């Protein structure tokens with residue numbers, strides 16, 4: 001991996017701000033989709049696709065490419081936007097998000113969209129194919145690495161833990177899972193008296209270590225820190241690594257941050273204008289075709 005210079009970091013932060021704006025534009029235009037989860041993993045996706053992953057947008061099926069699975073597939077508008085910014089397909093195509101027959105379906109489909117390595121959307125199922133890819137690399141003697149982003153709410157699914165157990169058993173040090181640890185999922189009980197909002201998964205470090213994984217904790221919005229965590233994961237031998245990325249759901253837009261009701265809410269025109277202004281991306285508004 002190239003060193004992440006301050007200049008390059010600044011460029012990546014600019015990409016991330018644009019990606020956030022385009023996510024909101026696409027969801028607004030579609031009149032449907034998720035917002036909080038995509039904004040939570042935006043910085044990590046930008047760092048992965050613009051700096052970390054060994055991929056080639058002109059050859060999405062190149063067999064030696066690093067593999068990436070967005071197991072929390074409901075956040076796919078963030079992945080589509082990063083892929084479009086990276087040159088896998090035209091940016092205008094983002095405005096077909098969630099439309100019938102579009103390549104930009106509401107959950108990612110590897111048979112339709114260039115750059116999507118695994119279909120996902122039914123939570124809990126992404127780590128299993130990830131470990132299959134990592135095992136495949138070992139069997140074929142290939143050096144590509146596999147990365148999987150998991151949700152913390154998603155981690156309540158039993159299949160995640162079956163895959164965690166098997167990956168450690170096979171000592172898959174070419175596999176890195178990344179936990180988007182924003183502490184929220186789809187619903188909550190914020191204003192209900194006597195009710196508490198339980199974190200979706202408590203002490204994930206202890207749990208994953210008990211399953212035989214190396215665990216590294218980082219800030220999922222600080223691309224320099226996150227990149228350093230991935231570099232550290234790459235040096236680990238004999239076990240897979242989980243990166244616990246501390247994140248904020250809805251990150252980047254003040255009125256969406258840490259609010260579970262923005263899990264899958266469509267911004268109104270007024271909210272869209274305010275959000276893009278906060279992101280310093282008001283110039284992108286001209287390409288919005290959306291209405292309320």
Ligand SMILES: Cc1ncc(C[n+]2csc(CCOP(=O)(O)OP(=O)(O)O)c2C)c(N)n1
Nearest residue numbers: 037074121122123151152153154184185186
């Ligand atoms: C098996 C399954 N159950 C329920 C859902 C509906 N669903 C979509 S997103 C979501 C919450 C996910 O929370 P989390 O994994 O923490 O994601 P994030 O907060 O990052 O959006 C739920 C319950 C689903 N997609 N799949």
